[in-house]
Amino acid sequence: MELPSRLLENAVDEISQLPGIGKRTALRLALHLLRQPENQTLLLSSALEKMRKEIQYCKQCHNISDSETCKICESNTRNKSIICVVEDVRDVMAIEGTGSFKGVYHVLGGKINPIEGIGPSQLNISSLVAKVSKGDISEVIFALSSTMEGDTTNFYIYKQLKEYSVLTSTIARGISIGDELEYADEVTLGRSLMHRIPFEQSIKQV
Ligand SMILES: [Zn+2]
Secondary structure, eight states, X not given: OOOSOHHHHHHHHHHTTSTTOOHHHHHHHXXXXXXXXXXXXXXXXXXXXXXXXXXXXXXXXXOEESSSSOHHHHOTTSOTTEEEEESSHHHHHHHHHHTOOXXXXXXXXXXXXXXXXXXXXXXXXXXXXXXXXXXXXXXXXXXXXXXXXXXXXXXXXXXXXXXXSOEEEEOOTTSOTTOOGGGSOHHHHHHXXXXXXXXXXXXXXX
């Protein structure tokens, strides 16, 4: 499609880089941004710029944060000795939505996936092991989705933690295999956290 402006074309190219947005939708969005008051469009671009430049990753748990340490890690009402291990920040949001977890999190930033070339060293695993090795952690709960990659990741971390005196558990599988945590409803997710089982028991079931 021939566009009448190079500037419009650049904007359409950038917008169409977003997931699920084709060229046609990108053009529709770009024209919408052009039609609305200039100030409105600038608010959007500055919000994006500020988010990209200023957002940090919590130095304790790797959750998204506006400061060095996230609100959850900073809160003195949370039990810092119970760590829930999740794949990404969307899982933190999903579990927080249940209101039933009062420990803290550890965000791995993905799952071990040899096909996509993601190994343990690319994930935030060593910082979790370092935390546990200090001896202040009583329980590590694995809350990864029950896919093959999730199971591989759980097992890898479990082996890393085995030498320390820490309880390892996994969320009960009310969630069917392959479901992603963020799509699980809050009641189911809350229940599976509450009815978690020792990790060793979960691998014997397989
Ligand atoms: Zn944190």
